[in-house]
Amino acid sequence: MPAVPPPPPAPPSLVERARHRPLLALAVVALVAWVAGLAGAVVGNRIARDDSSPARTPSTLGLVRAEPRTEPLPSMDAYAAASAIGPSVVSIDVVAAGTEGVLRGSGTGVVLTADGEIVTNAHVVEGATSVRVRLPGETEPRIATVLISDPARDLALLRIDADALRPAEFADPADIRVGDEVAAVGFALGLDGDPSVTVGIVSALHRTSADEQKALKNLIQTDAPISSGNSGGPLVNSLGQVVGIITFVAVADLGSQANDLGFAISNAELLPNIERLREEVDGGLVPIGFLGVQLAPRDDGGSGALVTDVVADSPAELAGVLVGDAVVSIDGVPITGEAGLVATIRDHAPGDEITIDIRRDGEPITVTATLAPRPPD
Incomplete structure (x- = not known):
């Protein structure tokens, strides 16, 4: 069979798309x-x-x-880390x-x-x-x-x-640093036997990702090779302590030469959310706060997210948020793009009062909003 030339390179994307399309068409793979x-x-x-x-x-x-x-953490010994976890x-x-x-x-x-x-x-x-x-x-x-x-x-x-x-041991969230050696552990491809172990480093912290179903923040980015079946598995440090839970991998679109990127939910998000989920078990549904804005990336190179629409009678409208406002922080915590804002709101429950710092026509403005229950989809 004659060789098929590769498609022209295209930049990688971290925007999530349909999960079950062919692999090369995916930007993010669950x-x-x-x-x-x-x-x-x-x-x-x-x-x-x-x-x-x-x-x-x-x-x-x-x-x-x-x-x-x-x-400092000791150097990575993959066997020792895998044996511990x-x-x-x-x-x-x-x-x-x-x-x-x-x-x-x-x-x-x-x-x-x-x-x-x-x-x-x-x-x-x-x-x-x-x-x-x-x-x-x-x-x-x-x-x-x-x-x-x-x-x-x-x-x-x-x-x-x-x-x-044997319960896993979770590292202190403040001890996770860029450059730390980590191992991804999980049942890659659902293979029988012991879990697979691959090694890499923490490439970046505080990454964000969002799609129609979820919004994630404070993600750990790693170059440790990760495969299907690893979902839910631990990302561990050299002591075998969990630093995050593996959740997805972003792959290069259409033959781009960019390397695959793995992402894990960091302990900074994981640990408090486990406790919150335990409290919600009786009801079975997790209440999610609702602000009432549609968002787009800022087009001026600034951080935060641009408001493109405000839902009528929503908490955002009642607080005075306007189309064209750039949301830069919530409760004093900087917002990283659209995904960061969505994830931050989803971390709050209906009835929570939040302080929103925005830029309007270049001027800083602060408003307060009380979140409502999220309406049915």
């Missing part, structure tokens, strides 16, 4: 290894379960958190009903507590009718219950019947 694609979003997804499924109750045990470091990494098998029949997918999870609470990505269990978890050293999977799923932050909590699991 890292769950599906036999076929799934469509549709599920918030607070309740998995159909039989009588042997674990109860829908969160663990009352605390997370294992490392003390802030006072000394390995007992806390589980494979997740998902069954879902699709237009082409029954679909199976696989991902990765991280053990939070000895009594069976596990964190993974929401997109791993999206649309699932059955979820099973296989523990290290075991051959038979265990039935899992989805306690709660939050697609807006791409996190889900699972529960299995257990009483002596």
Whole structure:
């Protein structure tokens, strides 16, 4: 077969597109290894379960958190890091009903507590009718219950019947630095056996990403090779402490020479959101605040996001936000682009009062808004 010349280079994009198109057409790939694609979003997804499924109750045990470091991390020893985190990494098998029949997918999870609470990505269990978890050293999977799923932050909590699991240890969020050596651990491609381990560095911090379903901020960017099936797996430092949860990889569009980029939800976002999700389990749905603006990138090179429309009678309109305003910070925290603003609002609940710093015709203005419940899609 004659060689096919590569397409002309195109710049890489970090704008998310449809998850299940061919790989080369993707800018962002969700890292769950599906036999076929799934469509549709599920918030607070309740998995159909039989009588042997674990109860829908969160663990009352605390997370294992490392003390802030006072000394530099040791150099990466991949074997040592993998050995430290390995007992806390589980494979997740998902069954879902699709237009082409029954679909199976696989991902990765991280053990939070000895009594069976596990964190993974929401997109791993999206649309699932059955979820099973296989523990290290075991051959038979265990039935899992989805306690709660939050697609807006791409996190889900699972529960299995257990009483002596090895919880992962989470690094202090302030100890994660650009240049740190890290290892990505997960069940790449859903392969049997032990999880795959790849090594890289923390390339950048505070990245953002957003699409119709989710808005993520404070992401860790890494050059550690990441594959489908790694979703929900840990990104760990040289001590085997979790620094983030792997969530997606951005690939070069149409033959661009840019290297693939991996992203993980950092502990700065992960840890408080685990606690928040635990509190929301009883209701099953995660309340999301609503401001009422449409956004675009700023066209003057400044930071923040440009308001292109304001919803009538929304909190934004009542606060005095106008089309053309550039939102630069919320509650004094700088906004990184549209995704940063969306993620910040989604971190607030209805009824929260926020302070919005904007630039209007070059002048700084501060307004206060009380967020409303997010209207149905």
